[in-house]
Amino acid sequence: MxxxxxxxxxxxxxxxxxxxxxxxxxxxxxxxxxxxxxxxxxxxxxxxxxxxxxxxxxxxxxxxxxxxxxxxxxxxxxxxxxxxxxxxxxxxxxxAESTISAKTVNYTNLTETNRDELxxxxxxxxxxxxxxxxxxxxxxxxxxxxxxYFNFGGFGQNxxxxxxxxxxxxxxxxxxxxxxxxxxxxxxxxxxxxxxxxxxxxxxxxxxxxxxxxxxxxxxxxxxxxxxxxxxxxxxxxxxxxxxxxxxxxxxxxxxxxxxxxxxxxxxxxxxxxxxxxxxxxxxxxxxxxxxxxxxxxxxxxxxxxxxxxxxxxxxxxxxxxxxxxxxxxxxxxxxxxxxxxxxxxxxxxxxxGKPQLGISCQDVTENISRMYDLPVGVYVTEVKQDGAAANAGIQSGDIIIKVNGESVTTYEELTAKKNEHKAGETIELTYVRDGVENKVTVTLDEAVAAQN
The missing domain is CATH 2.40.10.120 (Thrombin, subunit H)
Structure with missing residues (x-):
């Protein structure tokens, strides 16, 4: 099964x-x-x-x-x-002990062949x-x-x-x-x-x-x-x-x-x-x-x-x-x-x-959240990495990103997709809302260097 x-x-x-x-x-x-x-x-x-x-x-x-x-x-x-x-x-x-280089990977030089199919x-x-x-x-x-069922609210065993x-x-x-x-x-x-x-x-x-x-x-x-x-x-x-x-x-x-x-x-x-x-x-x-x-x-x-x-x-x-x-x-x-x-x-x-990185943690502001808290739909920045790309451009925790290069983004997925259209070292324009005021800033993307992303 x-x-x-x-x-x-x-x-x-x-x-x-x-x-x-x-x-x-x-x-x-x-x-x-x-x-x-x-x-x-x-x-x-x-x-x-x-x-x-x-x-x-x-x-x-x-x-x-x-x-x-x-x-x-x-x-x-x-x-x-x-x-x-x-x-x-x-x-x-x-x-540290690996001496192999990328050139030794068999398929980095992709094989071209005209032989008949097998x-x-x-x-x-x-x-x-x-x-x-x-x-x-x-x-x-x-x-x-x-x-x-009785172990809740601090009662019962730890x-x-x-x-x-x-x-x-x-x-x-x-x-x-x-x-x-x-x-x-x-x-x-x-x-x-x-x-x-x-x-x-x-x-x-x-x-x-x-x-x-x-x-x-x-x-x-x-x-x-x-x-x-x-x-x-x-x-x-x-x-x-x-x-x-x-x-x-x-x-x-x-x-x-x-x-x-x-x-x-x-x-x-x-x-x-x-x-x-x-x-x-x-x-x-x-x-x-x-x-x-x-x-x-x-x-x-x-x-x-x-x-x-x-x-x-x-x-x-x-x-x-x-x-x-x-x-x-x-x-x-x-x-x-x-x-x-x-x-x-x-x-x-x-x-x-070459993978681009903004250096932020964030959460979606959905339509429901927007109505409940009177916030614009977008991507809410919960944390900014110190000395990261966003921090260096002036992005702060609490900002809500609503556009990338003039195009609306309503989810973290959309923000990531827009970011990934660029390489590390390139710039993008972020439009964000802070204290009800819309602002724009140019961000130079960092390179993500960890193997785990």
Missing amino acids: KNEYKYTVKGMNENNENNEVNGMNNNYSEYTCFSTDSNVSKKFKRRMTAKIAASIMAMVLVSGGSIGIYHYAFGTNNNLTTLAVEETEETTEKA TTEEVVQKVLPSVVGIESTFTMTSQSNGGG QQPQTSTATATGTGVVITTNGYIVTNAHVIYDTEYNSGLASSISVIVNEEDRYDAEVIGYDTDYDLAVLKINAKDLVAAEFGNSDDLELGQNVIAIGNPLGFDLMNTVTSGIVSGLNRQITINEKSMTLIQTDAAINSGNSGGPLINKKGQVIGINSSKMSASYSEASIEGIGFAIPSNEASRIVEDIMEYGYVT
């Missing part, structure tokens, strides 16, 4: 406060777990779903966890030998050795009052934090022969339940060899991460040029749906759409659409053309929610050209360069 993870296509909770510095919504959400292990106790099956703004469709990130927590630790039935996994160091810094069997034989399984362990902390361990599964692609692997950030970093970076990560190669993994870096905005395992003579995938894709072109997906019991599942389809602007967790992405089956656990796996070249990293799918509507065959992948740029930056700098 499988329960899917549902993510908002568009819109936000009125009470959500957004931190522009880290780019993440830190509110707790309800989620839906699923398990492929019949031995897992029902009491451990929690729920964590995001509110669905469109009421019908929701985006589903397709890892088996973290965002795909599909079973709890020690509850798997696979026969893989588990080695001790060491906790990774802080990933905002570039790995058969499906030949494509699978070529790419399958480069596809790996990824298992991430998360430590989750919650409060338990232990006082039943709340005690409780910790539990959960695992997430996903897929990855080998990009160098000496153990560098690309996957989705949401496979190894949980933003929905605030677990953050996984406490341990392991990589399964050839369905039987398990390695401890080091996190080189990740970026949750672009949903990409780079891992490193201590292995040699791996088969690195060949990456193609995603700009050459055409509608209707045949593609193949390989991944680990529902965990490792169905490891290396192969599905096929076509390119259903190009340059799709999709919003997942208030973050807009430009993705490839495909009808090749992509399920929970496929996150980070390859989308492949008929020449055996990886042209996308599978990331999410559309699913029906709060409706009887049936939605099938709508999956999305990060284009290989975009992934190449992101991975090069992560491997060379430990973060994605």
Whole structure:
């Protein structure tokens, strides 16, 4: 039995406060777990779903966890030998001992080839050795009052934090022969339940060899991460040029749906759409659409053309929610050209360069809030980072941003989208309201330098 993870296509909770510095919504959400292990106790099956703004469709990130927590630790039935996994160091810094440069990443020089297309069997034989399984362990902390219905208002027992361990599964692609692997950030970093970076990560190669993994870096905005395992003579995938894709072109997906019991599942389809602007967790992405089956656990796996070249990293799918509507065959992948740029930056700098940052935390002023407090609809600034771009331009806590470069913004999502149209070092004009008076200011955008955004 499988329960899917549902993510908002568009819109936000009125009470959500957004931190522009880290780019993440830190509110707790309800989620839906699923398990492929019949031995897992029902009491451990929690729920964590995001509110669905469109009421019908929701985006589903397709890892088996973290965002795909599909079973709890020690509850798997696979026969893989588990080695001790060491906790990774802080990933905002570039790995000190890493000597690899971006130039050594196979797909930074995207392969152009005129050879004939391969058969499906030949494509699978070529790419399958480069596809790996990824298992991430998360430590989750919650409060338990232990006082039943009467423990409220300060009565009853004191709340005690409780910790539990959960695992997430996903897929990855080998990009160098000496153990560098690309996957989705949401496979190894949980933003929905605030677990953050996984406490341990392991990589399964050839369905039987398990390695401890080091996190080189990740970026949750672009949903990409780079891992490193201590292995040699791996088969690195060949990456193609995603700009050459055409509608209707045949593609193949390989991944680990529902965990490792169905490891290396192969599905096929076509390119259903190009340059799709999709919003997942208030973050807009430009993705490839495909009808090749992509399920929970496929996150980070390859989308492949008929020449055996990886042209996308599978990331999410559309699913029906709060409706009887049936939605099938709508999956999305990060284009290989975009992934190449992101991975090069992560491997060379430990973060994605050129990302603009205002240096503010903020909250939406919705129509309801506007009427209740007689405020303009816009983006309310709750905190300003000292010496940040906004602070240096004179923006203060309590200001309400209503326009960017003369165009109205009513939500944090819209503000972020306008900001992301520019690079660090460029300027934008903000129109804001302070004490009922409308003002304008020019802001020079800073560069966000942390791997976590």
